Amino acid sequence: MKSHVVTCRGVKKDYGSEASLVHALRGVELEARAGELLMLVGPSGCGKTTLLSIITGILHQDSGSCKVFDEEINHLTEREKTLFRKNHIGFVFQTLHLIPSITAIENVMIPLILNEVDKEEAYDRSVKMLTRMGLAHRIDALPSHMSGGEQQRVAICRSCVHEPQLIVCDEPTSTLDHETGSEVMKLMRELVVNESNTLIVVTHDTRIYGFADRILRMDDGEIIGELKNSH
Numbered sequence: 598m599k600s601h602v603v604t605c606r607g608v609k610k611d612y613g614s615e616a617s618l619v620h621a622l623r624g625v626e627l628e629a630r631a632g633e634l635l636m637l638v639g640p641s642g643c644g645k646t647t648l649l650s651i652i653t654g655i656l657h658q659d660s661g662s663c664k665v666f667d668e669e670i671n672h673l674t675e676r677e678k679t680l681f682r683k684n685h686i687g688f689v690f691q692t693l694h695l696i697p698s699i700t701a702i703e704n705v706m707i708p709l710i711l712n713e714v715d716k717e718e719a720y721d722r723s724v725k726m727l728t729r730m731g732l733a734h735r736i737d738a739l740p741s742h743m744s745g746g747e748q749q750r751v752a753i754c755r756s757c758v759h760e761p762q763l764i765v766c767d768e769p770t771s772t773l774d775h776e777t778g779s780e781v782m783k784l785m786r787e788l789v790v791n792e793s794n795t796l797i798v799v800t801h802d803t804r805i806y807g808f809a810d811r812i813l814r815m816d817d818g819e820i821i822g823e824l825k826n827s828h
């Protein structure tokens with residue numbers, strides 16, 4: 598029996614108030630197991646990004662429990678959360694959040710520098726990661742000089758370069774063509790298998806379902822079932 602990296606129980610989250618109240622999450626039950634690639638799929642607006650934000654401690658749920666590596670993430674102070682993320686979690690936001698004024702490699706180096714990895718080593722590890730993602734020739738480019746797909750791959754490199762135990766990706770292939778999307782998922786799949794970490798991927802992209810160990814369907818703020826279970 599594999600241990601659980603993420604356990605959500607009855608997670609609820611509303612936005613707004615009174616007339617404009619939105620029930621974004623209505624009691625989410627979810628487990629992510631160590632070493633698996635778990636996909637979360639569902640229509641736009643069903644609460645996927647909200648759920649990822651709670652799992653990563655960016656948002657606080659209104660009720661219910663969300664444990665990540667046995668820590669009730671929202672019981673941590675802001676400072677503890679920052680430390681926890683820095684050490685254990687990598688993410689790719691839907692809106693990438695690359696820093697526009699620095700190069701691709703400098704963006705990728707950020708988590709390593711934050712973790713006080715020596716600068717030379719941080720550089721070498723970042724080159725390796727960018728090379729794996731097919732971006733060896735683009736390391737010195739500014740994000741604004743890169744295509745959407747290249748930027749997405751830089752964001753993915755930044756999320757995994759410090760080898761976090763949990764990587765969370767919000768629509769990582771949405772701007773990639775089929776071939777690049779598959780290539781990126783293949784590399785991410787290898788990270789999970791080889792380095793025994795866990796990956797949660799939110800996606801709309803049916804073309805990448807084959808890379809998942811499990812696929813959970815989400816609708817209207819709830820997990821409503823499982824699409825496939827190959828293990």
Ligand SMILES: Nc1ncnc2c1ncn2[C@@H]1O[C@H](COP(=O)(O)OP(=O)(O)O)[C@@H](O)[C@H]1O
Nearest residue numbers: 612613619621640641642643644645646647648
């Ligand atoms: N900051 C916010 N304020 C108000 N409503 C929000 C906010 N963020 C998301 N929502 C609403 O919550 C619901 C879930 O949104 P979201 O988690 O972004 O869904 P998804 O990622 O599946 O598209 C949607 O109805 C959305 O409009």
Ligand SMILES: [Mg+2]
Nearest residue numbers: 645646691767
């Ligand atoms: Mg979203």
